[in-house]
Amino acid sequence: MTDKTKKWLEKVKQTKEKRKSQVCKVYELKIDKSHISKEKSIYLKQLFLEAKWLYNSILSSEDIFKFDLKNKKIMVLDKDKNQIEKEIKVLSSQMRQAVHQKICYSIKSLSTKKKKRKTKEVGRLKFKSQLNSIVLNQFGITYRIENEKYIFIQGFKKHFKVKGFNQIPENAEFANANLIRRCGNYFLKVTCFLPKEEKARTGKSVGLDFGIKDSVITSDGNKYLFQFSETKQLKKVSRKLHKAKLGSSNRYKIKNKLQKEYEKISGRKKDCKNKFVAKLVKENDIICVQDEMIHNWRKSKLKGFGRRIQFGISSGIISDLKKKSETVLVPKNFPSTQLCPSCGLLNKKGLGERIYFCSCGYFEDRDIHSAKNILNQGLKQISMECRNQMPSEKNPLFDSFWIKQDFLMTKEAPTFR
Numbered sequence: 001m002t003d004k005t006k007k008w009l010e011k012v013k014q015t016k017e018k019r020k021s022q023v024c025k026v027y028e029l030k031i032d033k034s035h036i037s038k039e040k041s042i043y044l045k046q047l048f049l050e051a052k053w054l055y056n057s058i059l060s061s062e063d064i065f066k067f068d069l070k071n072k073k074i075m076v077l078d079k080d081k082n083q084i085e086k087e088i089k090v091l092s093s094q095m096r097q098a099v100h101q102k103i104c105y106s107i108k109s110l111s112t113k114k115k116k117r118k119t120k121e122v123g124r125l126k127f128k129s130q131l132n133s134i135v136l137n138q139f140g141i142t143y144r145i146e147n148e149k150y151i152f153i154q155g156f157k158k159h160f161k162v163k164g165f166n167q168i169p170e171n172a173e174f175a176n177a178n179l180i181r182r183c184g185n186y187f188l189k190v191t192c193f194l195p196k197e198e199k200a201r202t203g204k205s206v207g208l209d210f211g212i213k214d215s216v217i218t219s220d221g222n223k224y225l226f227q228f229s230e231t232k233q234l235k236k237v238s239r240k241l242h243k244a245k246l247g248s249s250n251r252y253k254i255k256n257k258l259q260k261e262y263e264k265i266s267g268r269k270k271d272c273k274n275k276f277v278a279k280l281v282k283e284n285d286i287i288c289v290q291d292e293m294i295h296n297w298r299k300s301k302l303k304g305f306g307r308r309i310q311f312g313i314s315s316g317i318i319s320d321l322k323k324k325s326e327t328v329l330v331p332k333n334f335p336s337t338q339l340c341p342s343c344g345l346l347n348k349k350g351l352g353e354r355i356y357f358c359s360c361g362y363f364e365d366r367d368i369h370s371a372k373n374i375l376n377q378g379l380k381q382i383s384m385e386c387r388n389q390m391p392s393e394k395n396p397l398f399d400s401f402w403i404k405q406d407f408l409m410t411k412e413a414p415t416f417r
């Protein structure tokens, strides 16, 4: 081992140690296209074009793993499948390496999939007619940031104005980035490392039920309706698309417009979902959710139900919550809508009945009732886990549970089968 590799290994070890106390976050920045010069816009187009050429030419080479990246003249097929020579002018050596690396990784992951035979058919990598992302591996070299406003990309002397720096905290440590093209706009997805922060305990817990009339119902009686309807513009554009001639350039333009409209709606949905999940996590130590099959609702033929879910965000909220350490999943078969928390009877209720009532005299709003049931069941599940395991640092839920224990003693729901 030479001194150089020793130093390098030492550095890798140090970074690994440091990452343990950090969390990884990705921020999306948008390149401001409003005042972009022609030169810059040509450069960006050329960058993605050359990346595509390189990608396809690596794929068509005999030995992909030993492809000569130093050679700047590559052979590309034109639309009549004649070989023509193209020269790489703007794609820097590190970007070329990243394109090559991406292909190698994909081939390796495809081969492991093949060995595991998890999927029935393992495809092969296809030639691309468009490449929409370029990896910028090294912060400070392939890309750098100046004055929290501009970015520089390796191989191009002028800067690009970028929006969205205000999202990134000051103590963030930059790692790699991804240059992305989407609907004619350019974005930079930056990976950052931030110091882990201890969450303040609130001592609260909540159960969530997901419905159709209201999107989310919490066990403390709050109801939220998240609905994102088709915008007027979207309807207008999709009508236009139906009229446009197949294969015409006009149709292509309209399609792009339509995609932009959809993107706007999905942007709003994502924003709303993120804010709601963040609020829940901030306010509660324990969040109980039932693993529901929202896809089945989508299939339901009840009038209007499918559409409401299509433009809702419930499934997104559930899948986000599943990733959080605060969340307790209640199994699908738990009869949250039927169980009476006061006597333990199972009462079947039709979809039309808004109030749940039991022969024992208990009654409650239908949705809040099932949210409360989910909360009780979730807390019970944690207590079962706690009996088998002493509270440990590994699972923060256990700590919260010990605060919650008095609550359980008094309010424990009867067992059911």
Ligand SMILES: [Zn+2]
Pocket (backbone or CB within 6 Å): 340, 341, 342, 343, 344, 345, 358, 359, 360, 361, 362
């Ligand atoms: Zn009852």
